[in-house]
Amino acid sequence: MKSKSIYRKLLFVFAFLGCLIFCTDGLCAKEFVVVIDPGHGGKDPGAVGKTAREKNINLKVALKLGDLITKNCKDVKVIYTRKTDVFIPLDRRAQIANNAKADLFISIHTNSVKNNNTARGASTYTLGLSRTAENLAVAKRENGVIMLENDYKTTYAGFDPNSSESYIIFEYMQDQFMENSVSFASTIQKEFKNRCKRNDRGVHQAEFLVLKNSVMPSVLVELGFISNPTEEKYLSSEAGSSTMANGLYQAFLTYKKDHSLKRRTTAQASSASGTKAGTSAQKSQATSSGKSGQTASANVSAGQPTVFKVQFLTSSAILKKGDKRLKGITNFEYYKEGGVYKYTCGASQDYNRTLRTRKEIASKFGDAFIIAFQGDKKVNVNQAIEAFKKKKK
Ligand SMILES: [Zn+2]
The missing domain is CATH 3.30.70.1070 (Sporulation related repeat)
Incomplete structure (x- = not known):
C-alpha cells in the first residue's frame, strides 16, 4: 500500500512538471524573438553628417520599429541590444541575440561615403563574401568600430578591420541561415522602394563581424546616406524615421508570417520523425x-x-x-x-x-x-x- 501511494505522488509530480514544461515552452512563452540592434552608440557616433550622427538615426528607427512590433504582435518578444545612447561592443551584440535564442537579428545602420554628397538610397546586407570594392568598404567601416573596444585584438583573435588579409576568416565560413537572411533582406528592400520611396540599392553580401557571430537569420540595413544632405535631413526627421521603421516593420510581418508557417511545418515533421526541431542550424566554419x-x-x-x-x-x-x-x-x-x-x-x-x-x-x-x-x-x-x-x- 505504501509503495502505491509513493507512485501516486511521483505521478503527480511528473504531471506537474510536464505542465510546467508545456507552459514555458508553449503557451506562456512568446513564439518569436526578434533582436533589434541599433548600430554604434555612446563614444562611437558611427558615420557623421553635417548635423546628424549615425548612432542617433539608428536608435530612433530601431525604437520605432520595436514599438510597432510590441504594439501589434503579441506573440513576439522584442529585445534591443541598446535602448539608449551607450557603447556596446560588437561581439556583445551578437551574444545578446544568441543568448536570447532569437529567431531574427536586425542590425540598423546609416551609410556614408567620403567626399561624396550625391550617393543615395537604402541597401540591405546579409553575411557573405563581398563581390565589389564598395561592399567591402561598407563592411570595413562597420567592422572598424571594434577598434574602440579596449581589448579588440584578443576578443577578435587578431582581426584587423582595415586589413584585407584579415578577411580570410570569412572565406571558409558557411552560413546555413543564408537563404532566410536573403529572403528577409529582399522583402526589406521591396518595402524601402515601394512604401518608403527610397532609391533601391539592392541586397548585397559582405563580411560583417556582427552578422558572422550571430547564429540566426540576420541582416544589416543601411537606411540611407548621412553624407548626402537631403537624406541626412530625411532620416533625421520624425516623418523619415517613422517611414523607415514602418518599412522594416512591414517586411518583418511578411517574413514572420512565412517563417512561422515553415516553423510549424518543420516542427510537425520533426515530431513525426522523433527529432528535436531547430537544433541543427548553425553558422559554422x-x-x-x-x-x-x-x-x-x-x-x-x-x-x-x-x-x-x-x-x-x-x-x-x-x-x-x-x-x-x-x-x-x-x-x-x-x-x-x-x-x-x-x-x-x-x-x-x-x-x-x-x-x-x-x-x-x-x-x-x-x-x-x-x-x-x-x-x-x-x-x-x-x-x-x-x-x-x-x-x-
Ligand atoms: Zn554603422
Missing part, C-alpha cells in the same frame, strides 16, 4: 565535409606537410572527365567519405593559392569551400590555416 556526410576532422600534426584543396562537388557515383556536373573543371581529384565521392581542385601547400582557386570557381560553384589534408587524412582546416599563417610570419 567548414571544418568538415560539407552538406552530406559531416565528419569530424583530425587535429593537424606539426611537422607534416598540409595540402589545401577546394571541395566543390559531391556525388554518389564516380564522375568521368567532361561530365556536365563538373562544369568544365578538368583538373580535379576526388576522395570518398561517408559513402559519397567528394570532388576537389586547387591542391596546394600554399593556402593563398588554394584560396585563389576558390575565388576563380566561385561563379560556377558558389558554395565551394576549402579543406585540408595531411597525407590521406583530412584535418581541421581552421588549425591548418592558423599553422600556415604562423609559418609565413
Whole structure:
C-alpha cells in the first residue's frame, strides 16, 4: 500500500512538471524573438553628417520599429541590444541575440561615403563574401568600430578591420541561415522602394563581424546616406524615421508570417520523425565535409606537410572527365567519405593559392569551400590555416 501511494505522488509530480514544461515552452512563452540592434552608440557616433550622427538615426528607427512590433504582435518578444545612447561592443551584440535564442537579428545602420554628397538610397546586407570594392568598404567601416573596444585584438583573435588579409576568416565560413537572411533582406528592400520611396540599392553580401557571430537569420540595413544632405535631413526627421521603421516593420510581418508557417511545418515533421526541431542550424566554419556526410576532422600534426584543396562537388557515383556536373573543371581529384565521392581542385601547400582557386570557381560553384589534408587524412582546416599563417610570419 505504501509503495502505491509513493507512485501516486511521483505521478503527480511528473504531471506537474510536464505542465510546467508545456507552459514555458508553449503557451506562456512568446513564439518569436526578434533582436533589434541599433548600430554604434555612446563614444562611437558611427558615420557623421553635417548635423546628424549615425548612432542617433539608428536608435530612433530601431525604437520605432520595436514599438510597432510590441504594439501589434503579441506573440513576439522584442529585445534591443541598446535602448539608449551607450557603447556596446560588437561581439556583445551578437551574444545578446544568441543568448536570447532569437529567431531574427536586425542590425540598423546609416551609410556614408567620403567626399561624396550625391550617393543615395537604402541597401540591405546579409553575411557573405563581398563581390565589389564598395561592399567591402561598407563592411570595413562597420567592422572598424571594434577598434574602440579596449581589448579588440584578443576578443577578435587578431582581426584587423582595415586589413584585407584579415578577411580570410570569412572565406571558409558557411552560413546555413543564408537563404532566410536573403529572403528577409529582399522583402526589406521591396518595402524601402515601394512604401518608403527610397532609391533601391539592392541586397548585397559582405563580411560583417556582427552578422558572422550571430547564429540566426540576420541582416544589416543601411537606411540611407548621412553624407548626402537631403537624406541626412530625411532620416533625421520624425516623418523619415517613422517611414523607415514602418518599412522594416512591414517586411518583418511578411517574413514572420512565412517563417512561422515553415516553423510549424518543420516542427510537425520533426515530431513525426522523433527529432528535436531547430537544433541543427548553425553558422559554422567548414571544418568538415560539407552538406552530406559531416565528419569530424583530425587535429593537424606539426611537422607534416598540409595540402589545401577546394571541395566543390559531391556525388554518389564516380564522375568521368567532361561530365556536365563538373562544369568544365578538368583538373580535379576526388576522395570518398561517408559513402559519397567528394570532388576537389586547387591542391596546394600554399593556402593563398588554394584560396585563389576558390575565388576563380566561385561563379560556377558558389558554395565551394576549402579543406585540408595531411597525407590521406583530412584535418581541421581552421588549425591548418592558423599553422600556415604562423609559418609565413
Ligand atoms: Zn554603422
